[in-house]
Amino acid sequence: MNRIDRLNAILIHLQGKKRVTAQQIADRFDISLRSVYRDIKALDEAGVPVIGEAGIGYSIMEGYRLPPVMFTSEEAQSILLAGKFAEKFTSPTVKKQFESALFKIKAVLRATDKENIEKLEETVLVMGPVSGRYEGENKYLSDLQRAIIDKKSIRIDYQKLYADKSDRIVEPIGLCYYAGAWHCIAWCTLRNDYRDFKISRIQSLEITDISFETDRHPSIKEYIERMRTEETLREIVIRIKKEMMPFIHQHKYYYGFVSEELLGDYVRITFLNGFPDTFCRWILMFTDKVIIESPQSIKNTVQALCKTLHQHYSAS
Template sequence: MNRLDRLTAILIHLQTKRVVRAQELSDRFNISLRTVYRDVRSLEEAGVPIGAEAGVGYFLNDYHLPPVSFTNTEASALLLAGKLIEKWADKSIRTEFESALFKIKSVLKRHDQEHLDDLDKLVSVSNPVVRQPYSDTLLTTIQQAVARQHVLDVLYHSGYNDAVTRREVEPVGLYHYGMAWHLIGYCRVRADYRDFRVDRIRELTDTNQRFPRHERLSLQEYLELIKRKFDRPSVVATVIFEKAIVRHLNEQKYIWGFLSEEDLGEHVRIQLCTPFVDGLARWLLSYGKYVTIEEPPLLLDKMRSLAGEVNAHYGKAADPNDPFSGQTPENEGSDRRERKVQLSVV
């Protein structure tokens, strides 16, 4: 990005918030604080009324740019975001985003509009396998309550005990993980912070009753607390795969903390780092004899234990009282047909 474009982008950024910190501009544009100070000074010299408060940040004094247009790539990025929202948000969010996207398209140049129309047919997102929420307005209501610090009245269906309970919740944020949206909030009934899956909320009402946000954890503080609570030391594992199957690892090796890869000719040595040794062992077991554990001994012991369980399960002797015990997939179908014929004759 050249300096003129950056100065324009900084000015637009200053219009998005009441106060903007210099570090925020530095992080967004990947420039030093010294460059931020110089750019802001250039804007001031150009007549832009920028105010500053030491230790707080910059702000604009009754100044607005005329409506800005979107570039072709910016509009394309919004269309891509819309595809994700279509699958990962409820109807209330989809409707509002679609309305916003139409407004954006209305100010684009004709060739950019045609570009989006063509791109719309060429980009798609598969349907996620998730439970549908009880209501199509949950995410919008939760967003507004989080921003306004309003207490929510929630009728919640718990998954672990299949019970439905009513809660008063002080929402601190929305968080997406495990293929679902989660409402993080302070539950007045339990007198503690709780994680509510949005698709398990049967009823949701904004009480319009405000709560003091400063007395509650922020979303980031809550996530850090959970991370420390369940944090466990990571284990570095060295594993050798036959080269012929390395291409089948795809992105899964990154899930298990991929560190490095060394070509050994017909084999590849891969280093992984994860705190979930049991899960890593089960994943590696799926590659059978094509994978060898070098270290640590803990992972090797886990693999031996799992292999023993599988062998005990599938290698047990046939039960003489079970007509289908010990059958192989090849003869199972024919045996079932023979038994059905015998039963019909009797």
């Protein structure tokens, strides 16, 4: 960050709090205390009414207001992602307030940035709650947003679970948050089909100069709906004894946890899962403590696994 940007950021920081110490400013911007004192002096000389109280900190004189803040495209995109979570997991009142704040933010954006935000809104989908577990870094989330907006193919080095890394060139069509992690849905030129890439497993990413047309791809919502229709992604509903919940608290996110509700001695849990065999093997560990509500195909798979298990141990 250059000094002009830092001075502006310090001013915003001061106006956002009642009082800020020099050490807090130094920690916030990773600068020395000497640099803080120089920056405060520069703001004062520029006519900003900074009040400094020895041993207490700095504040801005009551009544002073900054001109409208200009957001960068990246900052606006980050706020949009936060808004997607607010829309899904907050109360109607908070949702309405956030929408109002986002509208004001859009009002101060440049025309091109407004257009980019509108494009991005259609390509981001949040489908499940935020998990408390660590899913690895999502350091390429911002790059993926840029590639989607600019309609550029990306080259990724992707690490599949328990498999070798593979080099892919893909056309990203959208970002989706489900099963406790961010995923990039993209057309894979290697597989000649759409693929779901967990962003935390992307080892490296490069935005290429290769453009692609979005018209030939479905929207992120259309893709997810297609997966549900084809049962590539299916909704699974189970009831599990309440005393079992501590044993599945974190594991449920790996299997596409969507929601849960308390029903007496049971908890009804809804999942969105694309690997039914793996899911069935997981819930078998809870034996008679779990009831499968739907779909019938999951019940059939569990019954078949139980029969195989019985034959296996009978033979032993």
